Amino acid sequence: MxxxxxxxxxxxxxxxxxxxxxxxLALLMIFLLVSAVLWTGWTLVSILIRGKTSDSNS
Structure with a gap:
């Protein structure tokens, strides 16, 4: 994935x-690319936060 x-x-x-x-359509393409990068970054950060909270609860 x-x-x-x-x-x-x-x-x-x-x-x-x-x-x-x-x-x-260049502005639309750049907007979609930036959105995808931000979404990926937010997903990674949320995974790291969840991992840290689950480690501290164990």
Whole structure:
């Protein structure tokens, strides 16, 4: 799952660099890429927080 998500993010970044100068949808693509990165970061942080709380409760 992590490799798939990373591959999607890398492809989105590559497409945004290729298409951005020529497309009116470049802002939408960049917004979607930033949203995906923030969602991934929030997911990782929440996993770390849950891991720390479960360790302290044990």
């Amino acid at each position: 992590d490799k798939t998500l990373l591959m999607i993010l890398l492809l989105g970044l590559l497409l945004s660099f290729i298409v951005a100068p020529f497309s009116g």
